[in-house]
Structures are given as C-alpha cells and as structure tokens.
Amino acid sequence: MADKPLLAVLRGERRDPPPVWMMRQAGRYLPEYRALRAEKGGFLDMAYDPEAAAEITMQPLRRFAFDGAILFSDILIVPHALGQELSFVAGEGPRLAPPLSDASLEGLQPVMERLEPIYGTVARVKAQLAPETSFLGFAGSPWTVATYMVAGQGSRDQAEARTMAYREPERFGAMIERIEQVTIEYLGGQIEAGVDAVQLFDSWSGSLSPEEFDRWVIAPTQRIAAAVKARHPDTPVIGFPKGAGAKLARYASETGVDAVGLDETVDPEWAHQALPAGMPVQGNLDPMALLAGGDRLDQAVDRIIAALKDRPHIFNLGHGIDRTTPIEHVERMLARVKGA
Numbered sequence: 333m334a335d336k337p338l339l340a341v342l343r344g345e346r347r348d349p350p351p352v353w354m355m356r357q358a359g360r361y362l363p364e365y366r367a368l369r370a371e372k373g374g375f376l377d378m379a380y381d382p383e384a385a386a387e388i389t390m391q392p393l394r395r396f397a398f399d400g401a402i403l404f405s406d407i408l409i410v411p412h413a414l415g416q417e418l419s420f421v422a423g424e425g426p427r428l429a430p431p432l433s434d435a436s437l438e439g440l441q442p443v444m445e446r447l448e449p450i451y452g453t454v455a456r457v458k459a460q461l462a463p464e465t466s467f468l469g470f471a472g473s474p475w476t477v478a479t480y481m482v483a484g485q486g487s488r489d490q491a492e493a494r495t496m497a498y499r500e501p502e503r504f505g506a507m508i509e510r511i512e513q514v515t516i517e518y519l520g521g522q523i524e525a526g527v528d529a530v531q532l533f534d535s536w537s538g539s540l541s542p543e544e545f546d547r548w549v550i551a552p553t554q555r556i557a558a559a560v561k562a563r564h565p566d567t568p569v570i571g572f573p574k575g576a577g578a579k580l581a582r583y584a585s586e587t588g589v590d591a592v593g594l595d596e597t598v599d600p601e602w603a604h605q606a607l608p609a610g611m612p613v614q615g616n617l618d619p620m621a622l623l624a625g626g627d628r629l630d631q632a633v634d635r636i637i638a639a640l641k642d643r644p645h646i647f648n649l650g651h652g653i654d655r656t657t658p659i660e661h662v663e664r665m666l667a668r669v670k671g672a
Contacts, residue, residue, distance in 0.1 A: 334463030338399040339528050341612050341644045342466075342568035342591050349670050350637065350645045353400035353468070354662070356652030357392040361659070364391050375420045379405050382452035389457045393465065395659070397666055400466045400646075401457060403522070405450050407472025407533055410514050411481045413447050415440030424485075431484030433492045437507050447518055451525040458526030466529060469522035473534035473573075474511040474552040481507065490539045497548060504548075512552050516559045523564045531570040531593070532556065538575015545579050550586050557588040570614060574651065581606040596620075596650025600639035612644035617665070623654045625661040633668045 338351035359365055365388055369378060378384045388404040408426050412418040414437075416428040454469065461467055479493040480486060497504045519530045537549045557569045572593030573583050584592045584607045594603050594615035603613060621632040636647070647669045653662075 336464055336466045338466035338646060341646050342529050344644055346644050350647045351399035352647040352669050353398045354649050354653050358388045358404045360655035361653055361657045362391055380449045382449050382456055385453040386456035390460055400468050401461060402468045408480060410477055413444050413514055415442050428480055428484045432482045451521050454522055454525035454527055467527045468529050468531055469527035470531040470533060471515045471518055473532045474508045475548040476534050476536045477511050478507055479536050490536050508552055512556055515556055519560050520563050523567050529568040531572055534573040537573040549573055550583055553587040584608055584611060600636050604640055614646040614648045616650040619649050619651055619654050622661055622665055623657045630668055
C-alpha cells in the first residue's frame with residue numbers, strides 16, 4: 333500500500349515536513365475553476381454533477397503539491413436531503429426554504445437520494461487520485477447546519493438559532509438529532525465510496541456560550557464521531573470548531589475526534605500546551621497572510637511549524653483561502669512548508 337503522509341499524521345505519526353492541504357483549495361482563486369463555473373452554471377449545478385465536481389476536486393492537485401484532496405461539495409447538502417429547498421443567490425449566498433424559525437421540521441419530506449451524486453463524485457475522484465494523496469470528505473456539524481436551517485440563510489451572529497435553542501430546547505434538540513442521523517449516514521456513504529478521512533466543519537461554534545457549546549457542539553460531535561468509528565474504525569475524524577477559543581481544549585478531549593483544526597485566531601503555542609499530548613492538529617495560517625504574501629507570509633509559516641514541531645501536524649489555513657489570493661502566494665507557502 334502506498335504511503336499517505338497526511339493519513340499517517342491523522343493516525344498519530346509526526347512527519348517532517350508536515351503534509352499540507354488548504355480549506356477551499358478547490359475554488360474561485362483558480363482560473364480553471366472560474367472557467368468551468370462559467371461553462372456549467374451555478375454552484376449547486378456543479379456540486380450535484382459528479383463529473384464537474386470531481387474535476388474541481390482534482391484541479392488544485394494538478395497545480396500544487398498538496399498531500400490531500402478535499403471533496404468539492406457544500407455543508408448544506410444535508411438540509412437539502414432533509415427536505416428544505418436549497419438555492420444559491422449570486423452575490424448573497426445560500427438560501428434554504430422554508431426557514432425553520434417559523435416552519436416545522438416534521439413538515440419536511442426527506443429526499444435522501446440527493447446525497448447520491450456526492451458519492452458519485454467521491455468514486456470518480458478516488459479513481460484519479462495519486463496513491464500517496466489522501467482524500468478527505470466532510471460534512472457540516474449539526475450546530476452550524478442548524479443555524480442555516482433556522483434562518484434560511486447565513487447570519488452574522490446566528491441570533492435566530494441561538495434564541496430558538498434557549499426558548500425551545502426540545503424542538504431545537506429534535507432538529508439537531510435529525511441532522512446528526514443524516515450526517516452519520518452521509519459520512520458513512522462518503523467513506524464507503526472512497527474517502528480516507530472526514531472533517532466536521534463547525535463554522536459558527538464561536539457564537540455559543542460555554543454551556544450551549546457543550547450542548548450543541550461537543551455532545552452532537554461526540555455522538556457523530558462515535559457512530560462513524562463504530563462503522564468505520566480505521567477512518568480518522570477531524571473536528572474543526574471555528575471560533576471555539578479556549579473551549580477548544582474541552583472539545584479535543586471530550587468529542588472523540590482524532591484531530592482538531594485550529595482557526596487563525598488560535599495561538600499554536602497555546603494549542604500545543606493545552607491540547608491532549610500527541611493529538612494531531614491541523615492549521616492554522618491566517619488566510620489574509622497568504623493573501624498578503626511576502627516576508628510576513630514566510631514568518632507566519634515558520635512560526636506555526638516551530639510551535640507544532642513536537643506533535644503530529646498537518647499544515648493548513650485557519651479557514652478557507654480567499655478567492656483573490658494570487659497563485660504565486662500559494663506556491664511560495666508550499667515551498668516554505670516543504671523547505672524547498
């Protein structure tokens with residue numbers, strides 16, 4: 333079997349130099365992606381087209397020496413499968429209808445076949461990947477997915493979901509449970525189709541108080557990780573609770589994930605001291621440092637690598653790459669990480 337450096341790190345090995353991938357590495361900063369999108373139409377059309385989605389997943393790997401591929405899809409595939417209608421409005425982002433702030437989850441009719449094209453994308457990518465490249469699948473974590481389902485769109489402070497969670501905890505808990513169930517099936521389907529590891533994106537975990545974080549982030553993540561591991565014990569799970577801050581230490585020790593992603597606001601030196609010994613970490617270059625380039629980019633790369641030199645580490649961004657990032661900055665970052 334071919335050596336997969338990224339997968340080895342997720343299983344607890346230290347590799348030098350660290351393996352690298354980038355969140356949103358398949359996307360708008362690439363001219364080949366923009367050309368395909370102009371040809372194919374909207375984002376959702378591409379996400380549900382296995383041929384197009386597989387091509388997009390492969391595009392950054394043809395250009396850069398990444399150690400991992402990340403599935404091209406979206407976290408809102410799950411609410412779409414749960415029966416909400418999903419659309420993407422140009423310049424404004426995703427919309428889910430009806431918003432569950434004033435509609436009933438029980439009134440939705442699940443359409444689980446909406447997950448099938450994603451598995452088709454995984455199979456197509458798997459057939460094309462170099463044997464040393466790890467393949468990452470993903471889903472949104474229940475809290476973050478629920479914020480979109482309740483509001484019908486993204487929001488600055490997730491106020492509608494946070495308010496519902498306080499006022500109607502049983503109703504909100506039922507929604508979280510339904511999202512969990514579909515997410516477990518969805519991640520299992522991706523694994524069976526060929527991904528090597530999966531990541532749970534909790535993009536809005538930073539908006540919760542400590543008690544609510546425990547209830548709506550840690551507990552659901554623990555249940556999903558346990559269920560995935562029961563079915564697929566050899567598949568690592570990465571947890572990425574963006575904005576968790578000091579709560580990250582409890583997340584790492586209580587959720588059962590194999591590795592944690594650090595967003596750009598986390599001091600990697602603190603993370604090394606606060607997280608469980610030997611636990612793999614991923615991150616955490618500021619996407620704006622990558623956008624800026626130059627000596628400050630080099631310094632930021634060096635600091636992260638030095639801070640995490642004594643534990644398993646996957647080099648990544650602290651969040652997704654900005655769409656205006658120059659290609660040559662990505663090349664410079666990779667050369668710096670790899671010591672070229």
